[in-house]
Amino acid sequence: MKTVLITGANKSIGFETARQLLQQGYYVYLGCRDLQKGQQAVDQLKSEGLQHIEPIIIDVDALDSIQEARKILGTKTKSLDVLINNAGISGSFPQTSLDTDPKVFRQVFETNFFGAINTTQAFIDLLRQSPEPRIVNVTSGLGSLTLHNDPTWKYYHVKGAAYTSSKAALNAYTIVLAYDLRDTAFKVNVVDPGYTATDFNHHSGPGTVPDAAARVVKAATFGPDGPTGQFFSDDNSPETGISPW
Incomplete structure (x- = not known):
């Protein structure tokens, strides 16, 4: 049975990603900062008949928490097939380049950027033990520099200085x-789940959580001939599904 660790998975897109991978036969380690919330999420999925899941405490803002999660996971499995760096924050809005407190930049980068790096480096040894390892970094369509410089882009005026920079x-x-x-056999990609209605954006997005999670799951389950080093975004590029960087 293939294994997957998903950070920030006790709610929203991460939670739905866990559900869909469970439905595909994966064993899910549901990453969460709060054990009670993580266990509630696990209990919900188990009540749906999805049994191969357990919570793992991991706060991607804290290196010691990441290292402890790695130690614990190492006692449960000798390999990890998929790492999904899903945990992320937006920071306070509005975020202009001149008025946003540098503390906000540091806070957002700590989670969205350094958190993903520290988690990847901590679990890379377990991933190397998988015959078909996959890493999916959950990004945003707002992370495209090409489109941010295009006045005809539909989100051209959505400029979150800290959040956009971190992605x-x-x-x-x-x-x-x-x-x-x-x-190597690794497939490493970034996925934009799309402008999705979640508490992350006060449920303002038009997309659905199941559709968003399906995009992440697709990249997590690529076969040996699947792509690597791509930026997938149905929102940015509905024709091809591949966004410009």
């Missing part, structure tokens, strides 16, 4: 990560 940085890291793992 663009995550995209850049993913490109290098995919390059460094190019001669």
